[in-house]
Amino acid sequence: xxxxxxxxxxxxxxxxxxxxxxxxxxxxxxxxxxxxxxxxxxxxxxxxxxxxxxxxxxxxxxxxxxxxxxxxxxxxxxxxxxxxxxxxxxxxxxxxxxxxxxxxxxxxxxxxxxxxxxxxxxxxxxxxxxxxxxxxxx
Ligand SMILES: CC(C)(COP(=O)(O)OP(=O)(O)OC[C@H]1O[C@@H](n2cnc3c(N)ncnc32)[C@H](O)[C@@H]1OP(=O)(O)O)[C@@H](O)C(=O)NCCC(=O)NCCS
Numbered sequence: 001x002x003x004x005x006x007x008x009x010x011x012x013x014x015x016x017x018x019x020x021x022x023x024x025x026x027x028x029x030x031x032x033x034x035x036x037x038x039x040x041x042x043x044x045x046x047x048x049x050x051x052x053x054x055x056x057x058x059x060x061x062x063x064x065x066x067x068x069x070x071x072x073x074x075x076x077x078x079x080x081x082x083x084x085x086x087x088x089x090x091x092x093x094x095x096x097x098x099x100x101x102x103x104x105x106x107x108x109x110x111x112x113x114x115x116x117x118x119x120x121x122x123x124x125x126x127x128x129x130x131x132x133x134x135x136x137x138x
Contacts (some may be wrong), residue, residue: 002050002051002052002057002080002083002085002088003050003051004048004049004050004051004085004088004089004092005048005049005051006044006045006046006047006048006096007048007059007061008040009036009037009040011049011056011059012033012036012037012040013033014056015049015056015059016031016033016036018057018058018059018075018077019031019059019073022073023113024109024110024112024113024115024116025073025074025075026110027073029137036061039061039063043062043063043064045096046062046063046064046069046093046096046097046100047059047061047063047093048060048062048092048093049089050076050085050088050089052080057076057077057079057080058074058075058076058077058080058085058086058089059073059074059075059089060073060074060075060089060090060093061073062093062096062097062105064100064102064105067102068102068104068105069094069097069102069105069106070105070106070107071090071107072107072108074086074089074090074107074116076089086119086123087123090123107120107125108133
């Protein structure tokens, strides 16, 4: 029986481990355990984990800036893919963000992650052909 529940800070070591081994997910600036603890506190309830008993088998980070929502680091353990867990994690995070007044949510998908892009497309997300992601380190 797989359950989806909000991520709590004690999930972070296992979630980070999942993310560090998931193709298409990159731990980067802001992804230390301490920084992610802060992130969860700033965005209560939005990030989700999938649990099989005591075992964390999927996770997604979610938050918003008061206007747009962002999802990051969606990953499901390889042995549990294709069972609707990724879709359930995303659905739950979007539902919480919607409850918090967010009406549009964005993700960044690495160009070398076509299977990730296919998953998002299958779940109804659209590519933003008119835009290009840009960034700067502070
Ligand atoms: C992407 C990922 C999270 C999907 O998780 P999952 O639990 O296997 O996905 P689901 O079973 O919920 O699939 C949901 C839908 O997407 C489809 N789908 C999933 N992976 C797909 C893929 N690689 N290509 C095409 N469709 C895919 C499923 O067929 C399903 O469609 P349906 O519900 O209409 O039948 C998982 O493959 C993963 O962890 N990948 C590595 C990390 C990654 O790429 N993350 C995304 C970063 S942007």
